[in-house]
Amino acid sequence: MTERAGTAEAPDTERAPVVTARGLSKWFGGTHAVNGVSLDLLPGEVHALVGENGAGKSSLGKLIAGVYQRDEGELEVGGTGIGRWDPARAGRHGIAMIAQELALVPELTVVQNVFLGREHSRAGVLRPGTTTEFERIDAMARFGLPPHRKVRDLGIADQQKVEIMRSLARDAKVIVMDEPTSSLTAHETEKLHELIRTLRAQGRTVVYVSHFLDAVLEIADRVTIMRDGRLVRTGPAAEETKTSLIEGMLGRALAVTFPERAAPVPPGTPPVLEAEGLATAEGVVDASLTVRPGEIVGLIGLVGSGRSEIARALYGADRLTAGSVTLCGKPHARPRPWRSIAAGLAMVPEDRHGQGLVLMRSIRENISLTHSRRFATAGVISRRRERAAVGELAARLQLRPARIELETRGFSGGNQQKALIGKSLLGDPQFVILDEPTRGVDVGAKYAIYELITALAAQGIGVLLISSEHEEVMSLSHRAYLVREGRTIDEVVPAETTIDRILTVLFDTDQKAAP
Amino acid sequence: MTATTAETQRKAPVRPLLLAKDHAVLILLAAVIVWLSIASPAFFTSDNILNILNQNAPLAIIAAAGTFVIVSGNFDLSTASIFAVASVSAAWLAVETGNPLLALAAAPVIGMALGALNGLVVASLRIHSFLATLASSMVYSALAVLITGGALITVDVDGFADFGRGSFLDVFIPVWVLAAVVAALWFLLSGTVFGRHVFATGGNAEAAELSGIKVDRVKVLVFVLSGLAAGIAAAIAVSRISSGQPQAGAGMELQAIAAIILGGTSIHGGVGAVWRSVAGVFLIALVGNGFDIMNFNPQLKDLVTGLIILAAVALAAVGRRSR
Numbered sequence: 001m002t003e004r005a006g007t008a009e010a011p012d013t014e015r016a017p018v019v020t021a022r023g024l025s026k027w028f029g030g031t032h033a034v035n036g037v038s039l040d041l042l043p044g045e046v047h048a049l050v051g052e053n054g055a056g057k058s059s060l061g062k063l064i065a066g067v068y069q070r071d072e073g074e075l076e077v078g079g080t081g082i083g084r085w086d087p088a089r090a091g092r093h094g095i096a097m098i099a100q101e102l103a104l105v106p107e108l109t110v111v112q113n114v115f116l117g118r119e120h121s122r123a124g125v126l127r128p129g130t131t132t133e134f135e136r137i138d139a140m141a142r143f144g145l146p147p148h149r150k151v152r153d154l155g156i157a158d159q160q161k162v163e164i165m166r167s168l169a170r171d172a173k174v175i176v177m178d179e180p181t182s183s184l185t186a187h188e189t190e191k192l193h194e195l196i197r198t199l200r201a202q203g204r205t206v207v208y209v210s211h212f213l214d215a216v217l218e219i220a221d222r223v224t225i226m227r228d229g230r231l232v233r234t235g236p237a238a239e240e241t242k243t244s245l246i247e248g249m250l251g252r253a254l255a256v257t258f259p260e261r262a263a264p265v266p267p268g269t270p271p272v273l274e275a276e277g278l279a280t281a282e283g284v285v286d287a288s289l290t291v292r293p294g295e296i297v298g299l300i301g302l303v304g305s306g307r308s309e310i311a312r313a314l315y316g317a318d319r320l321t322a323g324s325v326t327l328c329g330k331p332h333a334r335p336r337p338w339r340s341i342a343a344g345l346a347m348v349p350e351d352r353h354g355q356g357l358v359l360m361r362s363i364r365e366n367i368s369l370t371h372s373r374r375f376a377t378a379g380v381i382s383r384r385r386e387r388a389a390v391g392e393l394a395a396r397l398q399l400r401p402a403r404i405e406l407e408t409r410g411f412s413g414g415n416q417q418k419a420l421i422g423k424s425l426l427g428d429p430q431f432v433i434l435d436e437p438t439r440g441v442d443v444g445a446k447y448a449i450y451e452l453i454t455a456l457a458a459q460g461i462g463v464l465l466i467s468s469e470h471e472e473v474m475s476l477s478h479r480a481y482l483v484r485e486g487r488t489i490d491e492v493v494p495a496e497t498t499i500d501r502i503l504t505v506l507f508d509t510d511q512k513a514a515p
Numbered sequence: 516m517t518a519t520t521a522e523t524q525r526k527a528p529v530r531p532l533l534l535a536k537d538h539a540v541l542i543l544l545a546a547v548i549v550w551l552s553i554a555s556p557a558f559f560t561s562d563n564i565l566n567i568l569n570q571n572a573p574l575a576i577i578a579a580a581g582t583f584v585i586v587s588g589n590f591d592l593s594t595a596s597i598f599a600v601a602s603v604s605a606a607w608l609a610v611e612t613g614n615p616l617l618a619l620a621a622a623p624v625i626g627m628a629l630g631a632l633n634g635l636v637v638a639s640l641r642i643h644s645f646l647a648t649l650a651s652s653m654v655y656s657a658l659a660v661l662i663t664g665g666a667l668i669t670v671d672v673d674g675f676a677d678f679g680r681g682s683f684l685d686v687f688i689p690v691w692v693l694a695a696v697v698a699a700l701w702f703l704l705s706g707t708v709f710g711r712h713v714f715a716t717g718g719n720a721e722a723a724e725l726s727g728i729k730v731d732r733v734k735v736l737v738f739v740l741s742g743l744a745a746g747i748a749a750a751i752a753v754s755r756i757s758s759g760q761p762q763a764g765a766g767m768e769l770q771a772i773a774a775i776i777l778g779g780t781s782i783h784g785g786v787g788a789v790w791r792s793v794a795g796v797f798l799i800a801l802v803g804n805g806f807d808i809m810n811f812n813p814q815l816k817d818l819v820t821g822l823i824i825l826a827a828v829a830l831a832a833v834g835r836r837s838r
Contacts, residue, residue: 317725349722359719369715
């Protein structure tokens with residue numbers, strides 16, 4: 001490593017590394033997920049791991065944190081070699097992991113989760129003292145979480161904070177964060193970064209696995225780039241730019257842009273979908289919208305505004321308590337998923353593990369699940385026809401590895417997302433709801449998904465697009481509805497306005513609503 | 516992106532251990548067969564093998580259908596009770612009507628009806644199937660006692676015993692029935708749209724629902740299958756012993772679940788196969804048979820069976836972790 005004179009934030013390279021990896025390798029089935037990676041983690045540094053989906057950055061983080069067992073290579077923690085390695089052993093060595101899929105007990109409170117496994121007790125009987133300890137950690141983290149609320153009642157962002165507090169409660173020296181910001185708003189991300197700086201100032205090491213290169217450049221001291229399981233380079237973040245990172249990740253140059261907006265739809269075109277006065281028990285109060293064939297329509301709202309709930313109401317995942325839906329001019333009474341699918345609707349749900357995929361089944365079965373009848377005669381599936389159709393789709397989506405028989409669990413987040421989108425396209429839908437289609441997906445794959453969305457519109461398919469990355473909705477959609485508190489409150493043309501102006505509207509009304 | 520794909524596609528090291536774990540039940544079954552064949556010349560004879568198949572046909576049929584229930588993420592603790600109700604009903608009908616065919620055909624129908632009731636309770640009231648079938652097993656057991664008045668119904672009707680004791684082409688009829696049921700269920704689970712829906716329901720019910728699968732209907736159908744199988748098993752057993760007893764089949768529900776799990780079907784749902792459960796049934800049966808042949812202390816039979824199940828489940832758990 002080169003010396004970085006004059007940078008105040010530079011980690012002290014003279015200090016002994018807290019974790020040293022030599023030639024780490026990990027196989028998943030036929031995939032060499034991590035391939036001979038050597039790496040030092042220094043005390044008091046924020047070390048980012050970047051790479052495309054399937055590049056092995058998450059897997060590397062999990063090898064360090066003991067979530068995965070390495071197949072080859074050596075691991076040293078605090079100068080001593082490590083043999084067997086699992087999360088409990090890693091925890092005792094001061095290494096904690098905050099996984100993308102959170103591991104909390106939903107029925108327990110925030111405090112109980114934070115101290116899970118290390119409750120203050122004497123002879124198994126709980127003792128007071130937990131609350132003051134919680135307050136100490138809370139003062140450090142400054143999340144302001146309600147200590148006695150059950151975790152199941154918190155949003156994903158807040159649940160993640162509970163995980164971070166848990167690692168603080170264990171006084172972890174090395175905290176591996178896998179995609180920590182993927183479900184956070186910009187404001188929450190800023191708070192997380194503040195906390196990471198605090199952790200670093202305390203001499204802790206944060207391994208920051210992320211797709212968000214802006215965030216990486218802002219927070220990291222050093223960056224390790226991975227590609228196809230191999231380490232490309234490790235270097236000071238100050239010497240990297242977004243472009244240099246992307247080129248390192250892809251092994252070639254790529255401009256981060258959006259494809260050209262799909263051709264506008266003539267105003268007179270009859271809508272493919274019309275919804276009037278929708279309401280559900282799950283939080284939709286009064287939503288009305290129309291989408292024309294070939295039109296991309298966005299829903300813009302803050303987290304918790306009811307964007308996803310409107311999508312679920314249209315699709316029939318939640319039951320309507322009021323309102324009507326019209327599909328291709330015909331009433332779509334009492335929407336239910338199977339009825340919607342039969343009517344030409346498809347939805348990519350926001351939570352791909354919870355709502356989208358059956359992880360222990362193969363990619364082939366997942367992609368064909370909704371429409372397996374297409375490959376069946378009298379209920380008997382023709383594997384040959386199924387394999388051909390799914391294989392073709394997998395190729396079109398650039399699924400990697402293109403091995404559709406492998407268990408879905410073993411695929412990276414981005415490739416799982418591709419499979420999920422593929423699953424919804426298999427039935428040639430007339431109308432597609434995409435709820436967070438690029439969540440947890442890297443730049444290269446994101447662009448492919450953007451192209452796919454515009455291509456869908458070009459084929460005359462109506463698209464309803466929901467994304468926490470407002471830039472996506474702004475750049476891709478023809479029209480967008482502003483959503484607040486379960487209502488569609490306004491309609492905008494993204495090309496004629498800016499996200500700042502829209503957010504001002506959304507925040508303003510929020511303030512008016514809560515004086 | 517594409518330039519390096521060839522490298523990542525490089526062949527992975529062969530994992531014989533993983534393969535062995537995945538087929539543990541077959542390896543154990545083969546080992547027991549080899550051991551018994553060496554230990555006793557009386558074991559590997561067609562008479563003995565057919566006898567074992569014949570004796571265990573009812574349990575194997577129940578376990579084969581029970582696979583659907585477990586794969587769908589549910590439990591059926593009422594199969595033994597359904598078996599009892601179907602047995603005594605068939606015996607009662609045979610005595611009352613004197614028609615053996617009608618009586619034996621009623622058993623599967625009754626089994627299906629009681630299974631459907633289970634399914635409807637689980638699906639419509641959204642009660643966990645473990646609780647729902649625990650309760651229904653008590654209700655059904657009581658029903659069986661009510662039908663017989665607590666006594667044994669002895670059947671002395673011509674032709675009633677033919678189904679359970681008869682042969683066709685030198686093979687017991689129950690073995691034919693077993694083969695047919697297993698083949699049909701195997702195919703139903705692995706080759707049909709319905710089978711896919713069962714896997715998806717057990718693997719991720721919410722994703723299944725959002726994929727347009729009528730999850731509630733799948734649940735009802737797996738319980739119908741389980742009840743139907745208990746009814747067929749009852750028809751075989753009641754015909755064989757020519758009497759209906761309300762206590763018939765007690766404990767079978769847990770034996771079936773043990774065999775299914777021993778076979779390698781995941782208790783968490785979403786993964787499994789019919790052949791595994793059948794192999795599980797016969798692994799347990801052969802261990803029992805081995806105890807008889809070798810004159811081992813029969814009181815240790817359950818201990819050994821339990822340890823084998825524990826070992827198999829532990830092996831599967833290790834396999835999951837290392838993945």
